[in-house]
Amino acid sequence: MTIGFEIGACDGTARFGRVITAHGNFATPAFMPVGTTGTVKGMTPEALAKCGAQIVLANTYHLMLRPGAERISRLGGVGKMMAWPGPILTDSGGFQVMSLSKLRELSEEGVNFQSHIDGKRELLTPEKSIEIQRKLDSTITMALDECTAFPLSKTLTEESMGLSMRWAVRSKEAYLARSGYGLFGIVQGGMYPELRAQSVASLVETGFDGYAIGGLAVGEDNELMHEITAYTASRLPVEKPRYLMGVGRPSDLVDAVVSGCDMFDCVLPTRSGRTGQAFTWNGVVNIRNSRHKDDPRPLDETCKCPTCLGYSRAYLYHLVQAKEILGVILMTWHNLYYYQALMAGMRFAIRSGELKSFRSNFTNRQKQGDIKPL
C-alpha cells in the first residue's frame, strides 16, 4: 500500500535505484522539474519527457489558490489536468505560504494566511494539506512542516522542529494510504546536527515512505549545507528514498548524490532559462553577453538537446534580446536537458562504481569554463 524503492547499485554512500509508483517508475538519483502552477514554465509535457524527466513537482500553495483543489480533482488530478502521464510530487504548501502569502500567523493548529492572489484568508493545517494533495492526486505527498529560518538560535530551531514533528504525526494520521502512492516526512533542525538527528529519529518513529531533508539552501554557506546534508542523509533509513528539497546548482546535486541523496527539485534550470542563463558541462553561459552575438556555435557542443542540436548562440542571443518566447523555450529546454543528463551520468557512474572519477571530471570541466569567443 505504498510506493516501492529498489536499490540497484551503491558507490560509497551514493545509490542508484528506482521508485515504483502508481503513475510509473522513475530512476534515482532523480531531478524533478518544478511545475509551479501545474506547468513547467515554457515546456510541454512531451518536451519534458524528451529531456529525460520522469517525475514532476507541483506546488500545492499555488494550485490550491488557483485553479483550486476541488476543480483539479474534478479534472482528474494535477497530472491528468496538465497531461503529464508520469508521477507527480507535490509539496505541502507550507514553504510558499510562509514566503509568498501576506499576514501569515503560525500556531499549533497550522498557518493562517492571506492569499497573494485575491487576499482571501485561509487556514492551512497538516490535515488540510494532506486532503488537498489527495485531491490533486499527487503520487508523492509531502507532510506539512515549518521551514526553519536562518540564522536561528538552537532553542528556537528546536521549537520549530518540534512543531514540524508534531505536524508530521498529524499528517501521517490524516494520510490515506493507497497502492503506488507515498507520503514523505521532512527532516528539520536547522544547522544543528543534534537537532537533525532528533528530527530523523522522530520521523522514523512515525514512519514514512520516504524522507526529505528540508530547511537547507536558505542562506547558509555551501560547505555548511553539504555538511548538514551528508550528516542527515547518513542517519536516514537506507531502504527509503531521500529527497533533498530545493537544491540546487549542478555542483550541489553532484555533492548531494555522493552523500546519498536520491531526489531533488529546484527552480534554477527553469528560472535561469527565463533570464538567459544556461548550465553546461563547461559551466554557466550567460547568453545575454554580447560575445555571443555572432557566434554560430551551440551553447554546448557536446550536448544533445534540441536547442544545442538546432540553434546557434547568435540566434539565442537574438531571441533573448528581442524578448521572444522561443528564447525562453529553448533556454529552458537546454537547462532541463542538461540537468537530466547530469543525473543520468551520475546514475551510470554509480552503477559502474565510477562516481568518484565522474565527480572529478565534472569539477574539472566546470572549472575550465566556457569555450573561447571566436
Place this chain on the structure above:
Amino acid sequence: MTIGFEIGACDGTARFGRVITAHGNFATPAFMPVGTTGTVKGMTPEALAKCGAQIVLANTYHLMLRPGAERISRLGGVGKMMAWPGPILTDSGGFQVMSLSKLRELSEEGVNFQSHIDGKRELLTPEKSIEIQRKLDSTITMALDECTAFPLSKTLTEESMGLSMRWAVRSKEAYLARSGYGLFGIVQGGMYPELRAQSVASLVETGFDGYAIGGLAVGEDNELMHEITAYTASRLPVEKPRYLMGVGRPSDLVDAVVSGCDMFDCVLPTRSGRTGQAFTWNGVVNIRNSRHKDDPRPLDETCKCPTCLGYSRAYLYHLVQAKEILGVILMTWHNLYYYQALMAGMRFAIRSGELKSFRSNFTNRQKQGDIKPL
C-alpha cells in the same frame, strides 16, 4: 531561374497547386505563419511543421534592425538561423517602416526613417530592400511598395500606386535571379478598380514570378475588400501564384480562395493565441470567459491538434489566467493548426470540385457558434 508553379486542379476561379522552390515545395492555397523577428511567436519549427505549415513569412524591417541582415547572412540566412528547413517569404520592409518607425520621409528614392529600436536613421530603397532580402536568403522576395492609405482620394491613390510601380521596376532590376528563388510584385491602387487594373498591367509588363495584392485589410469594410480582391485576382496572370497580403480571418481566407488567391499571411492566429482567442470550426472561442473554468472538453472536439488532443478548456483557462507561457504555446498551436487544416480542407475541396459545398458547410458551422456550456 525562378520558382515553379503547377496548377493541379481548378474549381471555378479557385486553384489547387504547388509552388516549387529551392527550399522545398508548398501546396496552395497556402497560409504562411508570420515569424516577425525570425521566430513564429511561441512555436518551435518542429511544432510549425506539425501544424502543416510549409512556408513561413519573416519581416524584413524587424530583421534588418535586429539582429541585422549582415549578421543573418553570416549565419546562412534567416531559414538556417531559425532552423526552418522550408521556404521563407520575406516582405519588403516597407509596410512596417511606415507603421512602426518614427520620422519617416517618403521620396522618389525611398523611405528615410528612424529605427523604433535604437533611433538610428536609415534609408530603405527598392534596391536596398532587395539586397537585404538576398542577405536573408529569402526564397520569395517582395518588391518594395507603398501601402496606400485608406481612405484616400483617387488622385493621391494614383500617385502612390505610380510610385509603387516605379519601385517595382527598380526592384526587378536590382533582383538577382536564382534557381528556385522568386520575386513578387505587389498590386496597389486602393479601392479604385481602374487603378488596380492599371497596377496589374504595369506589374505584368515588368514581369514577376508571382503577384501580391497589397493595400487591403487597411480599414475598408469586408465587402469592399472582397470585391477589390476578386476583381484584382481575376486580372492577374493565371500561371503565376497570387498572394493576398495580411488577410485574414478564416472566412476571409475562404472567400479569397474562392476568388482565386493562392497564398496568405496574417498575424491573427498567432496574435490571438497570445490573447486567449481560439479559432475553431464552430467560430471563435474566447478562453478567458469564465464559462470554461470547469469545462473538461477541448477547444474543438473535431480538431486533431496537440492542444485539442491533450488539454481541456478548464486547463487552458487556468494557464491563460495564470499568464503561463504554456497557455500561449497551446493556444497558438491550436490556431495555427486550425488555419492549416482550413487550407488543407480547401485544397481537398478544390481537387474534388466541391469548394462550393465546403464553403457553405464552413459558413453554417461558423454560424452555429460554440458548443453549449456544460
